[in-house]
Structures are given as structure tokens and as C-alpha cells.
Amino acid sequence: MSDLLSHHPVTDLVPEGHYGPDAAQPGLTAQVVDGLALATVAARKGASGALAQAVLDAFGIALVDAPKVSFLGDLSFIGTAPGRWLATAGGAPAAHVARLQGALADAAALTDQSDGSLIIDVYGPKARMALAKLVPLDLHPAVFAPGDAAATAAALIPLVVWQLNDMPAYRFAVPRSFAPAFLRALVSGAAEFGVTVSGTARG
Amino acid sequence: MRIPCPYCGLRDAHEFSYLGDAAPQRPDPAAPDAADAFHDYVYLRDNPAGPMRELWYHGAGCRRWLVVDRDTRTHAILGTAFATEARS
Numbered sequence: 001m002s003d004l005l006s007h008h009p010v011t012d013l014v015p016e017g018h019y020g021p022d023a024a025q026p027g028l029t030a031q032v033v034d035g036l037a038l039a040t041v042a043a044r045k046g047a048s049g050a051l052a053q054a055v056l057d058a059f060g061i062a063l064v065d066a067p068k069v070s071f072l073g074d075l076s077f078i079g080t081a082p083g084r085w086l087a088t089a090g091g092a093p094a095a096h097v098a099r100l101q102g103a104l105a106d107a108a109a110l111t112d113q114s115d116g117s118l119i120i121d122v123y124g125p126k127a128r129m130a131l132a133k134l135v136p137l138d139l140h141p142a143v144f145a146p147g148d149a150a151a152t153a154a155a156l157i158p159l160v161v162w163q164l165n166d167m168p169a170y171r172f173a174v175p176r177s178f179a180p181a182f183l184r185a186l187v188s189g190a191a192e193f194g195v196t197v198s199g200t201a202r203g
Numbered sequence: 204m205r206i207p208c209p210y211c212g213l214r215d216a217h218e219f220s221y222l223g224d225a226a227p228q229r230p231d232p233a234a235p236d237a238a239d240a241f242h243d244y245v246y247l248r249d250n251p252a253g254p255m256r257e258l259w260y261h262g263a264g265c266r267r268w269l270v271v272d273r274d275t276r277t278h279a280i281l282g283t284a285f286a287t288e289a290r291s
Binding site for chain 2 (some may be wrong): 066067080081083084136137138150151152153158
């Protein structure tokens, strides 16, 4: 499969289309998700309790200080480190940050990351098998389940990954400038299962 | 070798960077014997065959410094803790 992407510029996203066998029933799909706003939330020193209370009061979310997803509706807090979360929500970045700022500014430092990462969903019956070739985590359902998250590195690219459901579907936040390399590594490894790429237009 | 990060869980050693012995503490630069103390702090290291407390940085994960108890003969990890808690 080494020549699979040889005609595509290495600096461009992998173009939309199907790679490998079974176009009618792809083993997995890699979809670039648009319209998701991102911000990092870092608890101020000694303010972990105040932050958890503020998140509960403002958003009704019981914030978990662990590599887990705490969410309600479309607002999710993904644990990336002790006292640190990646907060995602639909809509405009400015509105997302303003909403967090209004509720959490006293207890946490907030940084808009919406233009820093590309969100890529990977889902389908063979998603786990394909990601086993890329992600240095044990993705067995007994170890990594819906609601679990991890900050790690795949193909030497630092990223955050969390599981959305037991289809299984995984969501990746990949540093934007590394997204072409991430998609190439994913498609090269996943092509044996048949992988459909969408949301990247012509690359 | 895999290291159980207190936050992230069991992770491959490639996610971590190794610093070395966790025991040396920075001496007081104002003390009268500061030059000798800094010489020892910078240069003198034990090289034990067996359990050792070491500093590791989880750069590809939670980006926290850890103190890892590792047996240098077998690479068995005997325990891990955040450096902020283990060295305070």
C-alpha cells in the first residue's frame, strides 16, 4: 500500500474518497468534523474544587479530574492532565470561550484552541483494528471504553483521543499542521480494511 | 517497558523522557560551602544495581514530572508518583 497516496502532495489532507476494498461497506470512516469550538481549561493553583463547583453550577456537569469525558448536551470536558481539560462545543469559537469565561474565569485559565487542532472522527466496525496499528494505547473495550480519553502520540504526532460510543467511534484532536501526516498514516494503515475519508474535499 | 502514569495509566516508555536520580536536591547557593555542595549536586551520582528513584517526564501524555521507582536490573516498575508530591 506504499504507493496508495504517492500522487497526493504530502502537505495536503488526504482527499475525500474510498481507499482499499469494500467501498459499499467500509470497514471504517475518517471524517473531518467542522464547526466544533475548542478551548483548554486549566485550573488555577488551589482552585480545583472551585472549578468543579463552577462547572457544576453553570453547566450541570460533574467534572472528573481524570482522562475521562465529562459532558452534557454538546459541551464536553476531556481530561488531558491533572487539573486540565479540553472543552469542546458546537458553534463559534468566540461564543464558546465567552461562555466558559463567564462561568469559570475566576477558577481557571482559558485558551481558545479552535484553530489549533483539527477534529477527526474515526468510526466503523474495523476502527479499533485499524487504530491498533496507529495509537499506542490498549483500545480493548475492557480497558478503553466510551467516555475514556487519552493524551498521547500517534505516528509521533501529539494528540488527544476520546471514545464517543461503542460502534466504536473515536474522536481525535490533532494539531492542525500535523493533520495531513496523521491522515496519511491512518489511511495507509487502514486501507486493508477499506477506509472512507470525508470532510477533506479534494485534499 | 511500560510505565504506569498516576494520571494516564499504563503507557509505553517512549512517551517519557528520562532525567535521572530523583534524590539530589538543589543546595542553598548562599551557604558558605555552596561551591562544594553544588559540585556534589551536579556531578556525584550513585549507580545502584537494584531499586532506584528516578525522575521521568511524561512529555507525550499529561506533561507532568514523575518519580518512578525502577529496578535497574530488571526494569520492573515498583511505583510511580507525581514529582510535585513525591519530592515536596
